[in-house]
Amino acid sequence: MSMKYQSEWHSGLLPPSFTDNTSHFSQIITPAVLAYAAGDAFGVQFEFAPRRQQIIHVLEEKEGWPLGGVSDDTLLSLLTIDSLHETNPTKAAERFLVSLRRDAPKLRGLGPTTRTALGMAVKENERGTIGNTNGAMMRTALSGLAFSPSSARLRRQWIAESARITHSHVTAISCAVLMAAAFSEATESSSLSSEGILEAMNKEISANNTIPLNIVQAIKRCDQWTPPAEGTSLDPLETLLAVLWSTLGAKDCADAFSRACALGGDTDTVAALSGSLFCAWNPTNHGLFSIQWLPQVAWSEITYVKQAIELIIKTREIHE
Numbered sequence: 001m002s003m004k005y006q007s008e009w010h011s012g013l014l015p016p017s018f019t020d021n022t023s024h025f026s027q028i029i030t031p032a033v034l035a036y037a038a039g040d041a042f043g044v045q046f047e048f049a050p051r052r053q054q055i056i057h058v059l060e061e062k063e064g065w066p067l068g069g070v071s072d073d074t075l076l077s078l079l080t081i082d083s084l085h086e087t088n089p090t091k092a093a094e095r096f097l098v099s100l101r102r103d104a105p106k107l108r109g110l111g112p113t114t115r116t117a118l119g120m121a122v123k124e125n126e127r128g129t130i131g132n133t134n135g136a137m138m139r140t141a142l143s144g145l146a147f148s149p150s151s152a153r154l155r156r157q158w159i160a161e162s163a164r165i166t167h168s169h170v171t172a173i174s175c176a177v178l179m180a181a182a183f184s185e186a187t188e189s190s191s192l193s194s195e196g197i198l199e200a201m202n203k204e205i206s207a208n209n210t211i212p213l214n215i216v217q218a219i220k221r222c223d224q225w226t227p228p229a230e231g232t233s234l235d236p237l238e239t240l241l242a243v244l245w246s247t248l249g250a251k252d253c254a255d256a257f258s259r260a261c262a263l264g265g266d267t268d269t270v271a272a273l274s275g276s277l278f279c280a281w282n283p284t285n286h287g288l289f290s291i292q293w294l295p296q297v298a299w300s301e302i303t304y305v306k307q308a309i310e311l312i313i314k315t316r317e318i319h320e
Contacts, residue, residue: 023313023317025187025313025316025317026309026313027283027284028145028186028187028280028283029145029187029280029309029312029313029316030309031253031279031280031283031286031288031289032142032145032183032186032276032277032279032280033142033145033276033305033308033309033312034279034288034305035253035272035275035276035278035279035286035288036073036074036077036141036142036272036273036275036276037070037074037272037297037299037302037305038257038275038288038291038294038297039256039257039260039268039271039272039273039274039275039276040070040071040073040074040268040269040271040272041059041068041069041070041071041074041268041297041298042059042257042261042268042271042293042297043257043260043261043267043268043269043270043271043272044062044065044069044070044071044267044268045059045060045062045065046261046264046267046268047265047266047267047268048231048264048265048266048267049231049264049267050231050264051227051229051231051262051263051264052261052262052264053262054262055257055258055261055262057254057257057258057291057292057293058293059293059296059297065108066298066301067296067298068293068296068297068298069108069298069301070108070297070298070301070302071108071268072107072108072114073138073139073268073269073272074272074302075103075106075107075108075302076100076107076114076135076138076139077138077139077140077141077142077143078302078304078305078308079096079099079100079103079139080096080139080140080142080143080162081142081143081146081308081311081312082095082096082099082308082311083095083096083099083143083162084143084146084311084312084315085311089157089158089160089161089162090161092158092161092162093161093162093164093165094165096162096165097165097166100114100166112133112234114135114166132167132168132169132171132172132235132236133167133172133234133235133236134172134175134234134235134236134238134239134240134266134269135166135167135172135234136162136163136164136166136167136172136173136175136176136236137163137172137175137176137179137236137239137240137273138239138269138272138273139162140159140162140163140176140179140180141176141179141180141182141183141273141276141277142183142276142312143158143159143162143180143312144159144179144180144181144182144183144184145183145184145186145187145280145312145316146311146312146315146316146319147180147184147315147316147319148184148187148188148316148319148320149184149185149187149188149203150319151184151319152181152184152204152207154319155180155181155184156177156181156204156208159176159177159180160173160176160177162176163176163177169236170210170212171212171215171236171237172236174210174211174212174215174236175215175236175237175239175240176236177204177208177211178201178204178205178211178215178219178240179240179243179273179277181200181201181203181204182197182200182201182277183276183277183280184200185197185199185200185203186200186277186280186281186283187280187316195248196281197244197247197248197277197281198219198222198244198248201219202219202220205219214237215237215240218237218240218241219240219241219244222241222244222245222248225241225244225245227242227245227263228265230264230265231263231264231265231266231267232263232264232265232266232267232269232270233265233266234266239266239269239270239273242260242263242270242274243260243270243273243274243277245259245263246259246260246263246270246271246274247274247277247278247281250274250278252278252282252285252286252287253275253278253279253282253286253287253288253291254287254288254290254291256271256274256275256277256278257271257274257275259274260273260274260275275288
C-alpha cells in the first residue's frame, strides 16, 4: 500500500476499520467499493433531472430521502457480494434472491425488473423494460473485483448466473459480464490505466461468443457515443456507454461523478459505476478521499460494507 493511500485512509474521513489494510488488493478494492456507495449517494439528488452543464459538489437534501443516503444500487450490490460466501454460482444466485426478499422493505428505489422478481407492482410504462434494465450490471459489477483475470471463466459463470436470477435478457446479462470483467482486470497491478478498461472489455468479448454483435460494435465505437438529450435511461447498453463516457473522460473520481450526473436520467447508477471504475483503475491518484462531502454519506446505514470489502479481498486472494 502506498504512503499516499495510507495518509488518505487515516485522515479521519472514514472509519479505518472498514477494511483489512494488510492485503495488497486493498488499495484497489477498498476505494472502488467506497466510491460506489459515494457515487450512489451523490447521484441520487440528480436522478431523472434534465441534463446540466455544471454540477456543484455538495450533498443536498432530496424530498423523501435522507441526506447522504444510498439507494438500492449500493444495497443490492452488497447483497450480491454477500453471495460470494457460497461455493458455486447457482447457490450464490439463490442466496441473493433469498436476501433480496428479506431486505426488500428497506430498499429505496427498486427498479421494475427487481420489483417484478419480488412480485411487486410495476407501472404500465415500465413493463416493456422488465428483464432488460441496467439493474443486473449495477449490482454485479463490484463482484468482478473478487475474481482474478485468470479466473475469467469462473467469473463469467458467476456473474451471468447472478444476473439471470432477476434479468433474463441477453443484453442485460452481457453488459453485466462485461462490466464485471472491467473491474476484474483492474486487480492486475501490471495493467493499471484508464485506457485498460476498454482493453478489458474487448478481452472478454474475444473469449465470450455470447456477447451480441450490437454490443460489440457499440463498445468499439464508444468514443463516438453521444449522450442522449433526455438523460441516461435504464437500458443496460446505454448505461454501459454512459459509464465509459463518464469514466474515460474524467480527471479524478469527483470528475467522474460530475460527468455522470451531468448526463441526467439514471444518475445514481452511472455515478456509482463510473466513480468506482475510475478508482479501481487509478488506485494511487483517484482523489476519492479528498472529496469534502464524503463524510456526509450515510455510512452508518451500511456499516457492513466493511465485511463486503473483506469478503471481496478474501475471495480475490483465493482466485489469485
